[in-house]
Amino acid sequence: MALRLSTLFLRTLREDPVDAEVASHRLLARGGYIRRVAPGGFAWLPLGMIVLRNIEAIVREEMNAIGGQEVLFPALLPREPYEATGRWEEYGDNLFRVKDRKDADHLLAPTHEEVFTLLVKDLYSSYKDLPTILYQIQTKYRDEARPRAGLIRTREFIMKDSYSFDVDDDGLAESYRLHRAAYVRIFERLGLEVVAVSADSGAMGGSRSEEFLFPTAIGEDTFVRSPGGYAANVEAVTTVVPEAVPYDDAPAAVVRNTPASPTIESLVRQSQELHPREDREWTAADTLKNVVLKITRPDGEHVLVAVGLPGDRNVDIKRLEVSIGDALEIQGEIEVEQASDDDLRSRPLIVKGYLGPGLNLGEPLLGEKSVTGIPYFVDPRVVEGTRWVTGANVSGQHVYDLVAGRDFTWDGTIECAQVLPGDPAPDGSGPLEAARGIEMGHVFALGRKYAEVLGLKVLDQNGKQVVVTMGSYGFGVTRAVAALAEAYHDDKGLIWPRAVAPADIHVVATGKGAEFMAEAEKIVEELEAQGLKVLFDDRAKVSPGVRFGDFELLGVPTMLVVGRGLADGMLELKDRATGEARDVRRDGVGPEVAAAIRG
Amino acid sequence: MALRLSTLFLRTLREDPVDAEVASHRLLARGGYIRRVAPGGFAWLPLGMIVLRNIEAIVREEMNAIGGQEVLFPALLPREPYEATGRWEEYGDNLFRVKDRKDADHLLAPTHEEVFTLLVKDLYSSYKDLPTILYQIQTKYRDEARPRAGLIRTREFIMKDSYSFDVDDDGLAESYRLHRAAYVRIFERLGLEVVAVSADSGAMGGSRSEEFLFPTAIGEDTFVRSPGGYAANVEAVTTVVPEAVPYDDAPAAVVRNTPASPTIESLVRQSQELHPREDREWTAADTLKNVVLKITRPDGEHVLVAVGLPGDRNVDIKRLEVSIGDALEIQGEIEVEQASDDDLRSRPLIVKGYLGPGLNLGEPLLGEKSVTGIPYFVDPRVVEGTRWVTGANVSGQHVYDLVAGRDFTWDGTIECAQVLPGDPAPDGSGPLEAARGIEMGHVFALGRKYAEVLGLKVLDQNGKQVVVTMGSYGFGVTRAVAALAEAYHDDKGLIWPRAVAPADIHVVATGKGAEFMAEAEKIVEELEAQGLKVLFDDRAKVSPGVRFGDFELLGVPTMLVVGRGLADGMLELKDRATGEARDVRRDGVGPEVAAAIRG
Structure with a gap:
């Protein structure tokens, strides 16, 4: 049965909804696909x-094809299993x-690991x-801020x-694959x-996790990618x-007074004169920044x-939070923040702004755990033989030509630095x-x-009793509609891919009169006889x-215009994406259009 | 693709779940159709x-056939519209x-009139x-006690x-129809x-409402029905x-001392001697019971x-609650309860246990509103000319041969009495x-x-602006599964009607060996080639x-046994409902079984 615009519960809007920030929301609302009824x-x-x-059907087919079996859980679940795993x-x-009438705690589940287990x-x-493999296609809840x-x-x-x-x-590896x-x-x-x-670097005990991101400027997730196809969450970038640098010929470390160098930039500027480098100018990348952080276990x-x-x-706190657990051999979630003055009060040897690594200059320094008790980790770029400008652990002094592995050591290497474009x-x-x-x-x-x-x-x-190993795999059906609308639209409206389009063909009848409309109806029937899903603009008193405009807004991939040409036995077939139009004969229109659509 | 018992996420249970009170729950749980995961x-x-x-598809087709258009609302809705209609x-x-993180009130909707409006x-x-006509097939919530x-x-x-x-x-009448x-x-x-x-008698301002009940002893709703097909909620029975009775020859009313008649039974017993009726014995139906009720507007x-x-x-309080609104011209929901001693304290003329209607015996009596101020309604059986035994408004006295319309009047007729079997x-x-x-x-x-x-x-x-008139129509999909299981089972298991069965045919292979199983697989393929949905018991090491037993428990309507007869080119086709079995030839089994199933 054709969808008929004369009766379809639909009002296309000429204006963008005031609250619509993105193209998908704007066009889906204007095209009468969705309507906001509450916040979120x-x-x-x-x-x-x-x-x-249509999207659900594709997801279902592919899940069934890998042996998935469909089930359906309640969305409203009792607290206990989520309490047991700590997720409550x-x-x-x-x-x-949600509390029920007996004051028992429940939740509207955002995901169902516990109850499937x-x-x-x-x-x-x-x-x-x-x-x-079990799956469900189900309504989920999140109390988004x-x-x-x-x-x-x-x-x-x-x-x-x-x-x-x-x-x-x-x-598990096979199920994941x-x-x-x-x-x-x-x-x-x-x-x-x-x-x-890659959602994490694989450092977390062998587990593996990947996100499928649809790249768009309006996305909320940031990631990095390379021309050669690498893509990862910033947290997962290694x-x-x-390579290590030979340092036999490196000059000896030397301490200099650096009175006016509160920032890395001023230090670099000052260093060009104060202690010029033999081969090139100093850059910020030559300085070794040392930061004390407070870890909450x-x-x-x-x-x-x-x-x-x-x-x-x-320092990239999020990257550090992911990597620090392994470095300190701590299980579970870790919080990292910069150490405050309060945190450092009991540690007078830490000279703020002039902090250096362990260094054999006769001073009690950071790298020696016996003195400060603070483990010292370095970024992977700090390899043996690299030369650094860094704090001398004395106020107003920096040290130059400090060579890693010669002049200082560290307790471990850790991913702690920002990833920058061009890395x-x-x-x-x-x-x-x-x-x-x-x-x-x-996944x-x-x-x-x-x-x-x-x-x-x-x-x-x-x-023998063994603990089962599990995978968890989410796919956002609602979000897929939005992403498709973001990916497939122009300034006039939506342009659905065939696989998800609300109809195969949008028939517009631009003529008038009972005889004309009867013929248009016959054409619709002939299209339907080919198994095509038809959206039929059968409205009276609507201008061509x-x-x-509605065809362009609604975004059915192909339009068939039944218009003036009908008198000469001709109709017009138009492609929404390219705008290309061509004439087709009224006779045999069903098979012809079906062939055109099915390629 | 055939459902295969070797991999299907299913464990049939030999024992009834301890918490299963009814056959549908017992068999659906034992057959692995459902699993309880929370209270309710x-x-x-x-x-x-x-x-x-399968049920949803049937419902969807029939809704589409009457021009219904499918939409889908959130289940989690804001309070405001439900506040406006008073349903909050x-x-x-x-x-x-449900409160969100900003403390805003929401509800998990039990029904969606407000937001559709x-x-x-x-x-x-x-x-x-x-x-x-708009509809949705959606998850609903009720915090059942x-x-x-x-x-x-x-x-x-x-x-x-x-x-x-x-x-x-x-x-509206047409949409309802x-x-x-x-x-x-x-x-x-x-x-x-x-x-x-009929869910109400039509007395409530012309609105109409019918419930579709599946009759079963385990049902929660009571109703009455007649052999001729009448069915109604007790509240809706008129x-x-x-007919009025001529009373020209009726004896005059007379008051008698009735010292030992605390109950209707004792009154009736006593009356046979005290004041025998000329034509037959007195029955409880000859007494007029008068009750004072407190109405909360x-x-x-x-x-x-x-x-x-x-x-x-x-008195049937529920029936009275439905009918009293019209009688008193009160709009909205009314509560009725029996008047307490407290409620009657200020009305000394009301003599408990001997209450009679208005009566010309020189006493100030109930029916005269000027005295008691209490309106007096009677059951529709109290028609002019009917003779009654009732209280004389004097302690220890009853009145006989009190004739309705001659000796007392009333303010109106009302449905207030129990409906009894045989009415x-x-x-x-x-x-x-x-x-x-x-x-x-x-509906x-x-x-x-x-x-x-x-x-x-x-x-x-x-x-001119006119207010739209609406209908609301619910169909319980979840409940339909239960009702079907209640309607179609025996002591061995479920017996699904074809329209909803999980498969068209249950194939059991009772032989062993790779060659045998390969042949069974071929038979399954031939059945599927006919468009039949097959449940295939391909388990190894399971006894016939x-x-x-699992076939009988799971309830697929027909079983095809691939067994010893295969050597002679024969298979067995068995009907779950009747238990009848017949041989079918291996050759051409696909078309033969398809024909048998499709009738």
């Missing part, structure tokens, strides 16, 4: 429903918490039952979430060019380690650490550039965390201009 | 999902209320836009809710025999009014009324019997209440007994 809450109108269901607290304000525990007990950008960040949204259950690491491949196929079918971004205890990094870049990609694929994107999907080799806490074990081949 | 919260497992989707309060504890207000403005009976009463469930919008009463017809077709296609029950004010009804039945159906279709049922659907001609409050008006043909 949208109603899907009939055309929007079709696009949504961890989610903080992002979680909608318990379900599999409930039904399965042997390695023979595994591997298993700032719902924004239309469908991109809402408080209620549809996601496909799946979970894999394997008996060992190889199994299957999901990753399925996601690649889904994005291909949707026509959405995404970037698979620094390319320079998962148990709430504080630890101080110092990090040394080239002075042309700042080399770790895989040698060229210089990195910063980019923004929308997270469309996430995550979870490992045994949830199974451990919730007691999901199976008997292995030797009759409005009709064509 | 169930996960749908793969087979359950298929049944659920009215729902009481049944509503899940606002959506149509948002888009439409003219009578030309109407009629419109006692979730029970598996899927029958849950806290989160899937419903189809639709809403019609019309410019006038005739339009369309929905009613669509529901009848849905139930027919599901194979669910339901009873359309009493068949007897919507504004919280109290009013006393008295009702007189035959002594063989009690005549109002439409003359025979004696009523009590029954129980599960509410599967509800409700809402009228203008929501549109009025929320300002949904359109311009009519004369350019367990396989047949």
Whole structure:
């Protein structure tokens, strides 16, 4: 049955909604696909429903193709399992918490790891039952601080979430690979060019995680990429380690008074005269900046650490938070902040602004843990033989030609510095550039965390109980609609890819009279007989201009105009994306249009 | 792709779950269709999902067939529109209320009248836009005091809710008729025999409402029905009014001392000797019981009324609550309870236990409003000329041969009495019997209440603003699964109707060996080539007994056994419902089975 504009629950809008910040929101609202009904809450109108269901169908097919089995959980879940894994607290304000009439705590689940784990525990007990992949396409909730950008960040949204259950690491790797491949196929079918971004460096105990980002300036996630195809979250970028430098001929370290050098820039400027370098001018990258940081461990205890990094870049707290756990052998979530004056009061040997690494100049210095008790880590660029300008641990003095490995040592190397545009990609694929994107999907080799806490074990081949290892895989269905609208539009409206379009063909009848309309109806029937889904502009008293404008706004890929040419047995077929038009004969229009559409 | 028991996420259970009170819960849980994960919260497992989707598809088709357009609203909605219509309060504890991080009030919607009204207000403005029917198939929430009976009463469930919008009463009547017809077709296609029950008597301002109940002893809703097909909520039953009785020859009323008659039974017993009736013995139905009730108006004010009804039945408070509004000309919700001693303290003329109607015996009596100020209503059986035994308004005395219309009058007739088994159906279709049922659907001609409050008006043909009139129509998808399981099972398991079954055919391979299994696979392929959905028991090392038991438990309508007969080119086809089996030839098994299944 054709969708008919005369009765379709739809009013296209000429004006942008005042609250629409981004193109997808603007055009989906103007085209009557969605309607905002609450902060971060949208109603899907009939055309929007079709696009949504088309996407769901593709996701479902690809999940089924990798052996996924569809289930459906409640969104409203009891607190207990989320309490057990710590997520009841961890989610903080992002979680909608609900009390029932008996004052029992519930939540509107943002994701379902806990209950899937318990379900599999409930039904399965042997390695023979595994591997298993379960998924649902379901409404999720997040109490966003700032719902924004239309469908991109809402408080209620549809996601496909799946979970894999394997008996060992190889199994998990295979389930992960299957999901990753399925996601690649889904994005291909949707026509959405995404970037698979490593979400962490792999340093966190062998787990693996990638985000599929749709690159766009309006994205909320930042990442870096190279011309050669490398892409990663900034947190996951590993620094390319320079080779060690021979230092037999390096000049000896020397301390200088540097009275007017409060900043790296002023230090560099002053150094050109005060202690000129033999081969070239000093740059900020030659200075070694040392920073004391306060680490809050998962148990709430504080630890101080110092990090040394080239002075042309700042400490990246987020990168540090990811890498510091391994360096200090701490499990769990770690918070990092710059140490305050208060934190340093009990450590008078730390001279603010003139902090240097351990150094054999007869002074008690930072690098010697016996004195300060503070571990000292350096950026990977600090390799043996590199020469640095750095603080002398005496107010108003810096030291020059301090050679790493000769004049100071460190407790470890750590990713602590900003990634800057132009930095080399770790895989040698060229210089990195910063980019923004929308997270469309996430594949995550979870490992045994949830199974451990919730007691999901199976008997292995030797009759021994083993903890199951899991993966968790999310795909944002709601968000995919937004990303497609961002990717496929022009200033006149939407241009849907065929795979998700609300119809195959948009038929516009520009003539009048009962006879003319009867013929248009017949043409629609002939198109439908070919299995085409038709959106039929059968409205009375609407000008051709409005009709064509609505075609461009609504974004069905192809239009068939039934107009004046009908008298001569001709119709016009027009492509929304290219604007190209060509005549087609009235006779045999069904097969002809079907062939044109199906390529 | 066949569903394969070797990999299907399913464990059939031999034992009933301890918490399963009803057959549907027991069998759906044992068959691995659903799994309880929270109080009143169930996960749908793969087979359950298929049944659920099959039902949804039927509902969707029938809604589309009456011109319904599918949309989808959030479940989490802001308080304001529900505040405006008063439902934020009215729902009481049944509503899940949620505060967001900014402390703003939200609810998990049990039904969506308010936001559909606002959506149509948002888009439409003219009578030309109407009629419109919008629907969604969506997750709903109710904070049930006692979730029970598996899927029958849950806290989160899937419903189809639709809403019609019309410019006038005739339009609403047509939208109502369309929905009613669509529901009848849905139930027919599901194979669910339901009873359309008038939910109110039509006395409430012309609105109309019917519930579709699935009759079952485990139902929570009571209703009455007649052999001739009448069915109604007890509240909606109208009493068949007897004809007036000539009373020219009736004896005069006479007061007697009735010292030992605290109850109707003792009064009746005593009366046979004390004041024998000329034609037959007295019965409880000859006594007129008068009861003083306290009415709480919507504004919280109290009013006393008295009702007189035959002594063989009690006051039915719920029926009275429905009918009293019209009688007293009160709009809105009314509460009724029996007047307490406290309520009657200021009315010394009311003699408890000996209360009679207005009566010309020289005493100041109840029926005379000038004295007591209490309006007096009677049951419709109290018609002119009927003779009664009733209280004499004097302690220890009753009056006999009190004739309605001769000896006392009343302020109005009201439905206030219990409906008893054997009472005549109002439409003359025979004696009523009590029954129980599960509410599967509800069609409700809402009228203008929501549109009025929320300002949904359109311009009519004369350019005048008119308030839109609405209907609201619910269908319980989750509940339909339960009702079907209740309707179609035996002591061995489920017996799905074809329209909703998780598969068309259940193939059991009872032989062993690679060659045998390869042949079974080929047979499955041949069945699938016919478009049949196959559930294939391809498990290794499972006894035929367990396989047949699972077939009976899971309830696919037909089984094909690939067993020993295969050597002779024969297979066995078995019907789950009848248990009948017949041989079919291996050659051409696909078309043969398809024909058998499609009838």
